[in-house]
Amino acid sequence: MKTLTTYCFIALFFSFHCFVYGQFNTLIPIQPKKTENLPIVEKTDETKDLKQKSDKKFWKAIFNTTSKADLKKELDSLKTMIKENSENNNKKWRIQKIQDSLILQRQSQVVINEQKRTSNLTKNGFENETGELKLSKIAMPLSRPVSVTSPYGMRIHPLLGRARMHNGIDLKAHYENVYAVMDGMVTATGWDPKGGGNYIKVKHYNRFETSYLHLSEFYYRTGDLVKAGFIIAKSGNTGNSTGAHLHFAVRENGNYINPIRFLNDLIEANHWLAASY
Structure with missing residues (x-):
């Protein structure tokens, strides 16, 4: 009986040994794939230019930068606007000075006509010691009657x-x-x-x-x-x-x-x- 038990134990041991080592022996190692030698594509001038342009667009979009040419155009336009405004202001002041000179001429004519109608004063009555015409020193704030x-x-x-x-x-x-x-x-x-x-x-x-x-x-x-x-x-x-x-x-x-x-x-x-x- 002991002998039969011993044989059974030995048979079971060899069976287990064959099963374990037999599984590892069937594993097949994976061989690395051979890479084919692909031709190297050289970068042409066109591809370089395209890359540079795309890079410029990218950084311009990120930082919103402005080129020197654009800055120059903006400065030139600002200078033109300032010049036009200054010319308009100068024109306005020149027009006002012309109006003032016309008012003085009109005043002198009114004074002369009034003097001729109201009195028979001599020519010396219209002039001061330097020979200049005396103009009115008084005016109303409006041309219409005061209301x-x-x-x-x-x-x-x-x-x-x-x-x-x-x-x-x-x-x-x-x-x-x-x-x-x-x-x-x-x-x-x-x-x-x-x-x-x-x-x-x-x-x-x-x-x-x-x-x-x-x-x-x-x-x-x-x-x-x-x-x-x-x-x-x-x-x-x-x-x-x-x-x-x-x-x-x-x-x-x-x-x-x-x-x-x-x-x-x-x-x-x-x-x-x-x-x-």
Whole structure:
């Protein structure tokens, strides 16, 4: 019995040994595939150019760069625009100077005609000691008769709805020429943040200062000299305004005065000058 068991155990051992080693012997190693020798393609000039162009497009798209030629074109166009704007501004100032010279000529002609109609003064009555023609030193702020739509003094503000001091007068003027009332120097121009819109101020004889507000345009700069009757601006509807008009204010030695009295004084002075001729 022991002998039979021993034979069975030996037979089982050899069977297992043959089964295990027999499986490993049947494995076939994988041979590496032989690569064929492919021909090497040389890069031609065309392929190089295409690659360079694609690279340039790529980096331009990434960094949004601009070539020197494009920059030069942009600079040239900017220079052209600046030159055109400067030429337009210079043209505007030249036109205004021509208008002022025409106003002076017209004033001189009006003075001569008025003198001929009202008196029989000699030629010396029209000239000063240097022989130059005397021109009027006074003008009204508008060419039309003065029509006051809001007087000087306390009033209910039309927009704010509360009582406020109105330091000037509102004159009826629908986008009309505005004139300097006397000879003087422009002291300020620009935009009034308190509601006056576009404005221009003129100093006269170091005593009076006239202000013109709610303008659509102004034609002089700070430091410019103007004569009585020069067109210095155009009335409008800028700032806190309910309609096109001219706000006219006057200061005497820094204090606001009633512009109506000021204009009446100018008219009386003008009559006195006419009578004195």
